Amino acid sequence: MSLKVTPKIAIFFANEGDELSQSVDLAALVPRFSRAKNVSCCEVLPGGGAGKNREDIIAKYQQGMFNRILWVGRFSPEQRRNWESDLAAAGLNPYLQEWCDLREQGIYHEKDLRELQTQKAMILIQMSLARTRLLEPLEPLCLPGTDAVLVVGGGTAGLHAVAALAQAKKKVYLIEQQSAVGGKVAELGRLYPRICDPHCGLDFIIQKIRKTKSVEIHTLSRVVAVEGGPGNFFVRVLKAPRYVDEERCNACGECRKVCPVVLPEETSGPYGCQHAPETVCESTFRKCAISPPWPLNFPTAYVIARPLCPPHCRKCEKACPSAAVLLDQPPTELTFRVGAMLVTTGWDPYALAKVEEYGYGRYPNVISNLEMEQQDALPGEIREVGFIQCAGSRDERHLDYCSAVCCSVTLKQVLALKEKNPAVRCYIFYQDIRTPGLGEELYQRVKALEGVLFIRANPAVVRPRQDGRLALRVEDTFSGKELDLSVDLLVLAGGLIPSEGTSEIADVLKLPRNAEGFFESHLPCHSEESQRTGIRVGGTSRGPMGIDRAIETAQQAALDVLPFLQETIEVTPTVPVLNLSKCDKCKRCMEECPFGSFLFDAEGFSQVDLGRCRQCGGCMGTCPLLAVSRRHSTIEQLAAQVRAVKPSFLAREEPVLLAFLCANDAYPAVRRAAELGLSIPLNVFHITVPCIGAVNNALIADALAFGSDGVLIAGCRDGQCHYIKGNQLIKTRGDDLKAKLQSMIMDPRRVRLTNLEIRDSRAYVELIHSYLKELKEMGPNPFRA
Amino acid sequence: MERISACVQCGRCSAGCPVAFESGQSPRQIIRLLQLDQRGEARRSPLLWFCATCQACSTRCPRGLPVLEIMLALRREGQELGEVRAPAFYRIFRQMIEKSGRVSEWRLGFKSALCRFPRRPLGQALLFLQLWRRGKIR
Numbered sequence: 001m002s003l004k005v006t007p008k009i010a011i012f013f014a015n016e017g018d019e020l021s022q023s024v025d026l027a028a029l030v031p032r033f034s035r036a037k038n039v040s041c042c043e044v045l046p047g048g049g050a051g052k053n054r055e056d057i058i059a060k061y062q063q064g065m066f067n068r069i070l071w072v073g074r075f076s077p078e079q080r081r082n083w084e085s086d087l088a089a090a091g092l093n094p095y096l097q098e099w100c101d102l103r104e105q106g107i108y109h110e111k112d113l114r115e116l117q118t119q120k121a122m123i124l125i126q127m128s129l130a131r132t133r134l135l136e137p138l139e140p141l142c143l144p145g146t147d148a149v150l151v152v153g154g155g156t157a158g159l160h161a162v163a164a165l166a167q168a169k170k171k172v173y174l175i176e177q178q179s180a181v182g183g184k185v186a187e188l189g190r191l192y193p194r195i196c197d198p199h200c201g202l203d204f205i206i207q208k209i210r211k212t213k214s215v216e217i218h219t220l221s222r223v224v225a226v227e228g229g230p231g232n233f234f235v236r237v238l239k240a241p242r243y244v245d246e247e248r249c250n251a252c253g254e255c256r257k258v259c260p261v262v263l264p265e266e267t268s269g270p271y272g273c274q275h276a277p278e279t280v281c282e283s284t285f286r287k288c289a290i291s292p293p294w295p296l297n298f299p300t301a302y303v304i305a306r307p308l309c310p311p312h313c314r315k316c317e318k319a320c321p322s323a324a325v326l327l328d329q330p331p332t333e334l335t336f337r338v339g340a341m342l343v344t345t346g347w348d349p350y351a352l353a354k355v356e357e358y359g360y361g362r363y364p365n366v367i368s369n370l371e372m373e374q375q376d377a378l379p380g381e382i383r384e385v386g387f388i389q390c391a392g393s394r395d396e397r398h399l400d401y402c403s404a405v406c407c408s409v410t411l412k413q414v415l416a417l418k419e420k421n422p423a424v425r426c427y428i429f430y431q432d433i434r435t436p437g438l439g440e441e442l443y444q445r446v447k448a449l450e451g452v453l454f455i456r457a458n459p460a461v462v463r464p465r466q467d468g469r470l471a472l473r474v475e476d477t478f479s480g481k482e483l484d485l486s487v488d489l490l491v492l493a494g495g496l497i498p499s500e501g502t503s504e505i506a507d508v509l510k511l512p513r514n515a516e517g518f519f520e521s522h523l524p525c526h527s528e529e530s531q532r533t534g535i536r537v538g539g540t541s542r543g544p545m546g547i548d549r550a551i552e553t554a555q556q557a558a559l560d561v562l563p564f565l566q567e568t569i570e571v572t573p574t575v576p577v578l579n580l581s582k583c584d585k586c587k588r589c590m591e592e593c594p595f596g597s598f599l600f601d602a603e604g605f606s607q608v609d610l611g612r613c614r615q616c617g618g619c620m621g622t623c624p625l626l627a628v629s630r631r632h633s634t635i636e637q638l639a640a641q642v643r644a645v646k647p648s649f650l651a652r653e654e655p656v657l658l659a660f661l662c663a664n665d666a667y668p669a670v671r672r673a674a675e676l677g678l679s680i681p682l683n684v685f686h687i688t689v690p691c692i693g694a695v696n697n698a699l700i701a702d703a704l705a706f707g708s709d710g711v712l713i714a715g716c717r718d719g720q721c722h723y724i725k726g727n728q729l730i731k732t733r734g735d736d737l738k739a740k741l742q743s744m745i746m747d748p749r750r751v752r753l754t755n756l757e758i759r760d761s762r763a764y765v766e767l768i769h770s771y772l773k774e775l776k777e778m779g780p781n782p783f784r785a
Numbered sequence: 786m787e788r789i790s791a792c793v794q795c796g797r798c799s800a801g802c803p804v805a806f807e808s809g810q811s812p813r814q815i816i817r818l819l820q821l822d823q824r825g826e827a828r829r830s831p832l833l834w835f836c837a838t839c840q841a842c843s844t845r846c847p848r849g850l851p852v853l854e855i856m857l858a859l860r861r862e863g864q865e866l867g868e869v870r871a872p873a874f875y876r877i878f879r880q881m882i883e884k885s886g887r888v889s890e891w892r893l894g895f896k897s898a899l900c901r902f903p904r905r906p907l908g909q910a911l912l913f914l915q916l917w918r919r920g921k922i923r
Contacts, residue, residue, distance in 0.1 A: 394847065396847055431794075460799075460845050473800050473801075
């Protein structure tokens with residue numbers, strides 16, 4: 001900041017259509033404020049902000065008559081923006097303007113109350129004036145950035161995100177832990193609703209990625225550490241050796257002919273890969289130690305499972321015509337500098353062996369739906385197939401949630417099965433069939449098939465019979481009849497859980513997860529948002545979902561990281577600033593920051609990472625030494641506003657209430673109340689804060705010490721805070737506050753928390769009235785003059 | 786009882802119940818009656834007295850409902866309200882315990898058979914004999 005300029009404040013009253021002069025006595029206010037400290041001009045604008053006024057004001061500014069403005073009256077957000085941009089063009093910093101709307105403070109066209117309203121307006125303008133004196137010019141901050149982005153997980157979601165980012169001409173690093181991309185979808189047989197081959201769609205997206213040069217794919221890799229913040233992440237990736245040169249290998253297959261390792265063709269049981277879809281399937285597919293990549297051939301280079309190699313065998317190396325085999329390749333560690341990260345680490349199947357009663361893992365003809373996917377055609381002797389839905393999902397003992405896709409998957413499998421073996425009889429045991437939206441069509445199609453019976457019940461237990469079939473006992477809940485059925489094959493619709501990679505990356509990135517283990521986000525508003533700025537999550541790592549939604553969310557997440565992928569990242573200047581001379585390193589700011597934006601600096605003080613910070617001001621609210629201040633609503637500015645409240649304009653028995661409003665929900669609710677003309681009593685003074693978490697206990701104490709009879713803190717409802725936990729922060733600070741109030745010999749009921757939604761205007765006004773009544777009963781604040 | 790509404794009527798309790806087939810009603814139906822607020826009917830269900838308290842229902846419930854406890858509570862409630870009289874077997878069992886503190890199995894069997902005397906005397910005697918031969922009655 002340059003030299004401190006003495007503030008010269010211009011106060012403009014917007015009196016469009018005599019709106020203001022009808023409710024307050026402007027003739028008294030204008031001369032009163034013309035004499036106020038630091039005020040250089042005080043005028044009434046008869047025509048609001050239109051035409052001549054605008055040029056006039058700009059001219060006056062350019063003559064140097066004032067260097068900051070306090071606007072009094074009602075301005076729509078558009079008008080404010082226009083004024084700000086017009087004056088910015090003339091050279092006035094937009095952060096040097098303050099807006100004081102009298103109407104949302106309860107000042108209406110009440111003729112009888114005009115005298116009182118004028119007095120309240122006087123106090124309100126004084127509050128705003130106090131704040132205007134302390135305003136500082138701010139410029140957007142520019143942080144260095146980079147246009148590279150790292151995508152973790154190369155499943156369908158990841159691939160679509162990569163394609164979208166590559167199309168936006170960004171450098172993309174894709175980190176995949178398997179030897180090829182494709183993920184779980186590549187293991188599926190068919191996709192609903194078109195019952196098409198998933199490889200078709202995967203191939204389509206891979207073709208797109210192959211065409212671009214800006215995508216770098218690292219297979220057999222995992223993220224081990226991340227440092228830095230948005231715009232400047234340094235990601236350390238450990239890449240396991242492939243033992244085959246990716247550039248040289250042309251997948252001719254000569255090496256496979258000489259490889260001495262022979263893996264068993266079929267594992268136990270008649271249904272192929274039994275009970276461990278990931279590892280065993282892969283090994284059946286491999287057949288020998290050197291094999292094409294899994295699950296898709298992208299990248300095409302072969303891969304060697306070194307632990308399977310016999311000692312000292314180097315046959316493949318000799319056989320390779322293009323000398324691509326590198327048997328002594330060491331693991332490598334790579335570091336990428338990226339502007340943002342995208343996590344699409346996907347899902348794993350739930351371990352069905354835990355659902356003991358269905359005998360998965362014990363009986364060979366009990367298989368999971370994922371294994372069913374891999375069946376081409378069933379043996380001819382299979383006559384009856386049972387499908388048990390919600391095997392492990394929606395069950396207290398297993399997964400509490402609905403896995404979202406299993407119903408459609410089963411219906412799809414029944415369709416595919418009936419297509420190949422029309423004579424097979426299918427039983428579907430279900431609790432509810434959930435195929436929302438257009439999925440109904442799939443349900444109706446299966447329902448219409450002959451030999452498919454939907455039974456609304458779950459079997460309790462599965463027992464093997466002498467003849468190798470499985471006996472099921474189930475109560476048909478519609479008829480109340482007990483059924484004894486037997487099937488040749490039982491398919492369990494197992495659920496989705498967050499993949500191992502998801503837990504791994506969550507630990508590395510310190511991304512908070514919900515109780516189910518999926519990434520937490522603000523679901524209704526920014527579902528792809530994670531609690532770490534610059535890191536977005538997409539696909540099934542966010543929750544169980546179908547492929548369509550996985551792709552959508554991944555692309556949404558990709559779109560969302562674009563602002564971080566620039567050479568310079570512009571950050572709004574309203575960031576918190578730490579006054580290190582006050583700080584005693586208590587680290588409370590670090591603890592309470594919902595976004596983990598604080599780091600330790602070299603001397604052990606906390607330091608805010610401006611890129612990560614979402615500017616809620618929670619740190620300012622929590623600091624016991626008032627060492628943190630969020631710019632443009634600094635602790636000094638707020639304190640000046642609080643201290644300017646003079647309760648003496650009302651009779652002593654009339655309580656005065658100071659309300660802190662959260663800018664996201666409570667303030668719009670109050671604004672709407674004013675627009676609806678609801679009676680906001682004159683006893684209330686509103687102060688808007690960025691988030692309710694930014695209200696420091698010192699401010700509350702100040703408000704009471706300067707004579708307000710009560711303090712209302714209006715934040716968002718639980719789970720709706722735009723900054724995740726602002727309302728909870730203030731709640732947890734409540735105990736502290738209680739002790740403080742008691743030391744002031746103050747009734748703790750004088751401070752009240754409330755949660756409002758954005759349209760709770762009526763509820764707010766009712767609350768104000770009832771609270772004022774309560775305060776009246778409590779009697780005046782002992783500190784009130 | 787507020788958790789009754791958590792039941793999703795999946796029928797696992799009934800399918801696992803070893804005695805439901807005897808009574809013509811299933812635990813799921815009892816819970817449904819409770820959900821429909823027809824407690825009287827639930828209390829009068831014969832299934833309650835067939836229940837062997839084996840807990841198969843409770844262990845299999847995906848919502849974690851204490852099905853057995855519900856059954857026992859209904860039994861007690863029915864008796865307290867005087868709506869139902871416990872079957873002879875239970876009454877005799879209780880009398881014996883109250884009187885001597887121990888149960889003589891053959892007397893219990895004999896007495897309860899006597900209570901149903903007009904019905905199937907021969908069948909009862911045969912059952913008794915079979916049980917005795919296998920050492921189930923001492």
